[in-house]
Amino acid sequence: MAVFIPLLLIWLVIVYLPFAMRGWPSFLGLCAVYLGIVTGVGWGVATFTAAEVPAFLVRLGNFWLDFVVWALPVPILARAVVLSARSLGLGGKGLVLLNVVGILALPGTWFGKAAFDRWERRPAPAECTARPILLTLADSKGSVPWSNALRLYLGSDIRADGRYLFSPEHRRSICRDTSNGAERLTTSALSVELWNLPRGPCGSPESQRWEELLCTRRDAGALRLLPHDIVFFDPEGIRLGDFAIPKAATDESFALAEGERLVLAAGPEGGTVKAVCQTEPAPNGSVRCQMRRDVGAGVSVYWDLYADPDVLEDRLLKAEGVANSICASIFNLPGCTAAASAP
Structure with a gap:
């Protein structure tokens, strides 16, 4: 004083x-x-x-x-x-x-x-946020919770069309666009940021399995072993370069560049994760892998991660398991249930 x-x-x-x-x-x-x-x-x-x-x-x-x-x-x-x-x-x-x-x-x-x-910073109407967000992506209908880890994109302009659910302003915008949750929101992409720890309490009865994953691993640092985010998108509705997404699915027909190889990770239930990875590790010993595939109804999924070569296949299977869990919680598409290791 x-x-x-x-x-x-x-x-x-x-x-x-x-x-x-x-x-x-x-x-x-x-x-x-x-x-x-x-x-x-x-x-x-x-x-x-x-x-x-x-x-x-x-x-x-x-x-x-x-x-x-x-x-x-x-x-x-x-x-x-x-x-x-x-x-x-x-x-x-x-x-x-x-x-x-x-x-x-x-x-x-x-x-x-x-x-x-x-x-x-005023919150969105409780009448709106009490309901899940109904959305349409490409030719598929689905719904997502009001999770801070979610980012929705309504068009091809990643800045102007982005709606981030951690932002009260963007939450209110979504409520306006959907008549307080009564109508569907037309999207071109959505991403789930796995490294974004939940800000609210864990253990809610309405929580999805992937949301609980963020909660249970928030203190262990294990989230860093997963992709930073997982993107579901309409290939015709976004500029792929804005998300660093390859122009084609990462399968046997992918045009590999110099320093790349196709890695096939077979799951215990018969599913196979196909990712394009670097052939040589970075100075920290890890290699970057990218995975893109169709899940149906015009929807594709993409993620990338960094992993040590010794545990590469296990990391790919775990990442795909999380992606499938998220996909199945949003859409009813056959590609959401592809076999992979549980997260």
């Missing part, structure tokens, strides 16, 4: 000093001083390391950058408005009132921004 109060007083003096300037010459002179300080601090940060500058200057620079720079524009603009109004003939109570408004502009801006942020 003994340090906080003096710093607060210094901050108030610096930030509100423009209102002590009686006219344009002194006000513009102060602005030039502020600009010189901003330029000097920026130049110092770009030119020197903290070890090369006296400690007190480092502390002053940090104080300026962390607490002053972002607050200065509002009182400077407010004072400029007051001086402009006075130059145009405003005086008396009107000028006093305008000064008060200018002084209150900074806290008003903060409170306004805080209120706007709360408004932007």
